[in-house]
Amino acid sequence: MAQFQHYSIIKAALFRALLFALIWWSFTGGSTTSWMVGIPAIIIAVYISIKLEPASQFSISGLLRFTPFFIQHSVSGGLDVALRAIRPQLNINPDIIEFKPRLTPGIQEYIMLITVNLLPGTLCTSLQDGNLQIHVIDKSIDYLSELKSIEARVADIFSLQLEQLAG
Secondary structure, eight states: OHHHHHHHHHHHHHHHHHHHHHHHHHHHTTOGGGHHHHHHHHHHHHHHHHHHSOOOOOOHHHHHHHHHHHHHHHHHHHHHHHHHHHSSSOOOBOEEEEEOOOSOTTHHHHHHHHHHTTSTTEEEEEEETTEEEEEESBTTSOHHHHHHHHHHHHHHHTTOOGGGSOO
16 A cells, blocks of 8 residues: 555656646746756755645546647737737726636646636636636636636546536
8 A cells, every 4th residue: 555655646746747847838938048947946846745735646648638738828828918918909808707616626726727827818816715716808708618628627637527526
């Protein structure tokens, strides 16, 4: 049993290292010079996250399916906001919306929160009692379907069926 738990911790540490590396990469715009600081920061973040949040089961194939989605939304989110900023007329109609994910509190909710922040024109303002409050740049856009898509992809990382979760 202890050997299985040790394997689970190693698997969780590798998953988190990859996740934190993706986050670092997206924040630094892929700058290779930033990795001298990024690698030690990622190692420290993995260590602290394992201490604070015990290992969770996850799917490597789910993570591999999530990675291109994450990268695509990082790039498209940045481009969309940049285009809105340089246009003479800002195309904004802001609002605050709420979304209650069916994910387990902890790492699953945090991954969703980080990913939501990468959607074009969205920023999570709070996570309280399992509810995400999200500032949107244009309330005429259907963010609900995008949020459900993110939720499903995060659930896939952890091999969860959303129908079986509370909600």
